[in-house]
Amino acid sequence: MSNSCIVLNGDYTFLCLIDWKRAMNLVFAGKVSVLKYSDKVIRSVGGAFRLPAVLVLMRVVRSVYKNKVPFNRKNLLIRDRFACAYCGVSGKRLTIDHVIPKSKGGKTDFDNCVVCCEDCNNRKGSGTPREAGMHLAKRPYQPTISEFVRLRLKQSGVYDLLVEIGIY
Ligand SMILES: [Zn+2]
Incomplete structure (x- = not known):
């Protein structure tokens, strides 16, 4: 930091x-x-x-x-802890997947998007997870501000400091 x-x-x-x-x-x-x-x-x-x-x-x-947590790539990565929502892999090239594809009316927001590795994204193609025989570990959701702040704190390494001085 x-x-x-x-x-x-x-x-x-x-x-x-x-x-x-x-x-x-x-x-x-x-x-x-x-x-x-x-x-x-x-x-x-x-x-x-x-x-x-x-x-x-x-x-x-x-x-x-x-305020709501604004939807963007960075915030989606934070919500999904930088791991693929299907296979759980992290550290690979990660993309954004529309669970319900855009072509089928799926929206670009926290309720319909997850972080997805390239392999899973290719496998899923333009279908739904069910059509591709894939399973989401967790349903996508709009994170709350307080939950998000906690996630961000842990990922930026300042959480322990706040625990140490008695904030959390
Ligand atoms: Zn994957």
Whole structure:
């Protein structure tokens, strides 16, 4: 996670990662308090200071809870944990599969798309999983913001840090 800094919402739920320059701006603007410092030190004309590792906003930003997780390739990969939804393989070239093919009216959204390896995608062709004799390990679904945040935290390696300081 290099020099990025965790920002928690005012209610101590994870909000985002930002770089240290933005983090320092928030600190100087009095918009956040520092929960934990990192062991990295930055030297500037104004002196040396430690970089913050975890910040918490002074107020709760409520709009994030109303938003849906936007559908895109990156977010689909996160939901499906970077593994094929049919055979479970990971680390291969992964594609996006429309469970109900577009040609049969399937939509491009979280409820109809899964991560799929190239082999399974070729095997499935333009049919439905049933037609291709394939089985989905889990039905596709629209992830909630809180579930998604947790997944992203685990994948970015900052989850343990938040557990350590008692956030989760
Ligand atoms: Zn596969």
